[in-house]
Amino acid sequence: MADDKMPLPLISEVLDQLKDAKVFNKLDIIWGYNNVRIREGDEWKAAFLTNRGLFEPTVMFFGMTNYMDDFIIPAKDDEELEARTICFLKLAEEHNLSFKQMKCEFNVSSTMVLGTVIGNGKATMEEEKVKAIKDWAVPATIKQVESFLRFANFYRRFIKNFSTIAQPLNELKSKKGEKLLRP
Template sequence: MAPTEQQDLDSFLDDHVKKGYICPSKSPMASPFFFIKKKDGKLRPVQDYRALNKGTIKNEYPLPLISELVDKLKGAKVFSKMDVRWGYNNVRIKEGDEWKATFKTNRGLFEPLVMFFGLTNSPATFQGMMNELFKDLIDTGKVVIYMDDILIFTETLEEHRDLVRKVLQRLQDNDLFLKLEKCSFEQPSVEFLGLIVSHNTLTMDPVKVAGIAEWPAPHNVKDVQSFVGFGNFYRCFIQDFSKVARPMFDLTKKDHPWAWSAQCQHAFEALKAAFTSSPVLIMPDPSKPYLVEVDASDYATGGILSQRGEDEQWHPVAYISKAFTALNATTTSMTEDTDS
C-alpha cells in the first residue's frame, strides 16, 4: 500500500471507530478492502462485498422509478430539496450479523456496525426505511423521496412552508441530519436526480453536461461505453437517440472489431451537439390528449410524445428510440416491403 493510501486508510479507520461505525473483529470471514481514485484525485475506500452478496438473500423492496417521481411534479411552482447526511450509515446492522460484513486491512479485521455501501441490500433497506418514516407525507402527493434525496413541491408558498416544517420535524424525531450545502429551499427550480425541475418543465442538469463539448473522442470500447452510458440517462431529451448512436452501439457488441470510423465520429459529434443544445421537455398532464409521432428505419425506431403547452403549441414530453436486433430488423424490413 502506497504511503498516501496508508494515510487515508489510517484516517478512515480511526474516524469510523471513533464514530462507532466499525470495531475490531475476529470474524472467520472477511471481504477485501481497497481504494478507488475519484475524478478529483481523492481516494474513496471500497469494501468488495461481491462474495458476501452472492450468498445473501435479496431484499426485493423496489426503488422508485425516476420517471414516476418526476410525473408527480406537474403544476408545482415552489421546490425545496434536502439531502440526508451519512446515507446508509444511518441504518444499524442487525445485532449478531455484523461479523458477516467484516473487511480486512493491513491493520487487521474490522466489522461495520452500520450499513455500508456495497452490501447488496443497502439500497432497498434504506429506501424502505425512508418510505416508512415519511409515508404520510409522501401520501400527500407533495413529497417524493429517492434514497437520501427529498423533494418537496407545491403550488403555494404557504402550503410549502407547512410541509417543509413537517419534513424537518420528522427528520429531527428520527435523528436524521441534512447536508446543508446540498439543500435548497423555496426555489422556482432545483436540481433533482440529474434533472432541473421547474414549473411544468424538465431540462438536463447543466453541471452534468458542462464538459460534454470537450469530451474527447473514444479510443476503446470502454470509452464508448462511458459516453453511451452518460447518453442513456438523458436519452428521453434526444430525438432519434438510438438511430444517431447506432455506429457507437455497434462497437460495444461482443466480438465486434474496434474501428473508430467516420460514421462513429459523426455520431459522436451529433450527440454532443444534441446534449449541449439545452432541450426542454414539458411535464405530462394526464387530463390532456397526447400526440404520438413515430418513424422507423432498417435499424432503429423512434417516436415523439407531445402535448399542448400553456401557449397552445405542441411540446415534447419525451423522445423515445430503440435500436433493432437482427431479428427485429428483418421483421421491420419485411413489414416495410409489405406496406410498399
C-alpha cells in the same frame, strides 16, 4: 440485514412526480448511508479484514444498500411547502435525522434532482452535462464508444430519437478489440 421492503422508484417516475411543482425544499441528510443501522447480530455479514484485524461495521456504508440521502419536498405554492416541510421535519426529528445546512435549499423554484434540473413545469439536463456531451472527444476505441453511450443513455429522455441516433454507435460495439477509424 433486512432487505428493502419496497424498491426505490425509477428515476423517471420520481422526475415525473416532481416536474409540475412550483416550489421546492431540498434537504441533505448528515452522514447519509451511515444513518442506516445494520440489524444487531448481522454485523458479520458486512465484515472486512484490515491490517488491524476483522472489522464488523454497525451501520451501512455506500454500496451496501439502495438509499437516498437528499429529500425533496415539492409543493404547488409556499403555503403547501411550509405545511409539508413542518410535517417532514417532525418525522425527521422522530428518527434523529439531521441535515447539512450548507447543502440544503429552501423555497426555490428549481433544483437538481438525480442529475436533472426540475422546476418551472419541466425537467431539463444540467447545463454542465450538456457541455460535457458537446465537448466529448471523438471515441477512438470501442471502450470509449461504450463509455459515451453509458453517459448519453442516462439522458436519453431529453434526446429525440435517441435510439436511432445511437444505433450506429451500438453497432460498433460488436467489433470488440478493433480500433476505430477517425473521419
